[in-house]
Amino acid sequence: MSFSPFMGWGGQIALGVGLTVVTALLTLVLGLGLGLFVAILKQSKWPAARIIGDAYTTIIRGTPELLIVLLAFFGSTIALHRLTTLFTGRDLWIQVPVLVCGVIALSVIFGGYAAESIRGGMLSIPKGQIEAAEAFGLSPFSILLVIKIPLIWQHALPALGNNWLSLIKSTSLLSLLSMEELMRKCTLAANDTALYFRFYLVAAAIYLALTGLNVMVLHKLESTARKKS
Amino acid sequence: MDLLIDNLPQYGRALLTTLSLMILGLVGGFFLAAPIALISVEAPRPFKLGALIYTTFFRGTPLLVQVFMIYYGLGQVWVIRHTFLWAAFKEPFFCAILALALNTSAYTANIIKGAIQSVPKGEIEAGAAFGLNRAKLYRYIILPYALRLFLPAYGSEVIIIMKATSLAATITLLDLTSLAKLIMSRTFRPFESFIITASIYIAIxxxxxxxxxxxxxxxxxxxxxxxxNRAPEGQF
Structure with missing residues (x-):
């Protein structure tokens, strides 16, 4: 028999890594959109919008991520049950796929943290730059496109990068809902082979590689953002 | 609301678990972080590298992995299984605190290191010119200055660890979040259960x-x- 450090679980773990990456990327797209929306709400002229935005970020940042994930898991099934009973009149129980409620929960969480990071970027735009652009006769739209967005991007990027790194690690929470991502695959492998330490070490090493790789990508992004503006 | 009243003693115990995990984890983490930070600023290169590996590992991997590794993984190591250490490592409460302490120590060490390195060079040089040795420089110049930079950043770390106790408790401990999960699956009232538990966390x-x-x-x-008090006459 040949030496096999993964005891035949290598392929499964690779699949898990794939699902972890897909989950993180889907969440990034949805969460960034949500975060931008909430950041705009928080900067709005209308007090009602500001209150909603502030309440959102306070609740998300004040509660554990796991609690929100659990709410999405148990809540989605109940909510769907109520909806289907309301519309069809029948007693239907449909389990929402874990990937769907997992991505929604993580996006809601990521959106709350990203909103604060984006708001920080918005606040750091110097007034003088906008006035200078106006004096040059630029339209509000081109000011947004040419001045505001690059500046917000540059100033929010370090904080958003940290949000992204913790999102990668947070995807491991979905293993508690039995979604077969990296952490869950390693737990299954550990239970099957009784090699707990080895497989959790494998999980740790892969997460470390993922975060390390992303740190490098973020450094690259940050230096290009600085050069452009 | 009746969920809260019916389960009040359980909520009380769960709150106590969450708070004790947080406090013990933070205290343990701080005592680990201080020497690590000092090593990463003052020690020779190989030691600095060791501190860097330590902080990178605990900051780069999910807390959940660290908790499982300590609770399920370390129990298999012979030295732990067959010595007095087993008395501690078989307890999920101890393992949860250890995981929290190790995790927060890496982040806290980075905060301390950052604070020490932001002390203006001029202040340190002025102290050195007065003939203060390294220890006295730390006592009178570097640490008082660094403390003011340290506190705001450490504040956010405290909040993060308070919430992270929910992950440490996944190894069979009944904290606020596990209680919420229990009630969600038992009563089929996830929304009320969430609102109660979230309110407690936000209050904390x-x-x-x-x-x-x-x-x-x-x-x-x-x-x-x-x-x-120290300023010369007439300056204010």
Whole structure:
């Protein structure tokens, strides 16, 4: 028999890594959109919008991520049950796929943290730059496109990068809902082979590689953002 | 609301578990972080590298992996299984605190290191010119200055660890989040259960933020008085 450090679980773990990456990327797209929306709400002229935005970020940042994930898991099934009973009149129980409620929960969480990071970027735009652009006769739209967005991007990027790194690690929470991502695959492998330490070490090493790789990508992004503006 | 009243004793115990995990984890983490930070600033290169590997590992991997590794993984290591260490490592409560402490120590060490490195060079050189040795430089110049930079960043770490106790408790401990999960799956009322538990967490966050602000203000206030007293005549 040949030496096999993964005891035949290598392929499964690779699949898990794939699902972890897909989950993180889907969440990034949805969460960034949500975060931008909430950041705009928080900067709005209308007090009602500001209150909603502030309440959102306070609740998300004040509660554990796991609690929100659990709410999405148990809540989605109940909510769907109520909806289907309301519309069809029948007693239907449909389990929402874990990937769907997992991505929604993580996006809601990521959106709350990203909103604060984006708001920080918005606040750091110097007034003088906008006035200078106006004096040059630029339209509000081109000011947004040419001045505001690059500046917000540059100033929010370090904080958003940290949000992204913790999102990668947070995807491991979905293993508690039995979604077969990296952490869950390693737990299954550990239970099957009784090699707990080895497989959790494998999980740790892969997460470390993922975060390390992303740190490098973020450094690259940050230096290009600085050069452009 | 009746969920809360019916399960009040359980909520009380769960709150106690969450708070004790947080406090013990933070205290343990701080005592680990201080030497690590000092090593990463002052020690020779190989030691610095060791500290870097330590902080990178604990900051780069999910807390959940660390908790499982300690609770399920270390129990298999012979030295732990067959010596007095087993008495501690078989307890999920101990493992949860250890995981929290190790995790927060890496983040805290980075905060301390950052604070020490932001002390202006001129202040340190001035102290050295007065003939202060390294230890006295730390005692009178570097640490008082670094403390003011350390506190706000450490405040957010305290809140993060308060919430992270929910992950540490996944190894069979009944904290606020596991209780919420239990009630969600038992009563089929996830929304009420969430609102109650989230409110408790937000209340804790609120109280902690207040306490931290108070400490920050006291320290910066003392600092001001100190400077006023030391300032030469006529400068104010």
């Amino acid at each position: 966050t609120f109280v902690l933020t207040r306490i931290l602000k108070l400490i920050e203000r006291t320290i910066s206030h003392e600092d001001k008085i100190d400077r006023l």
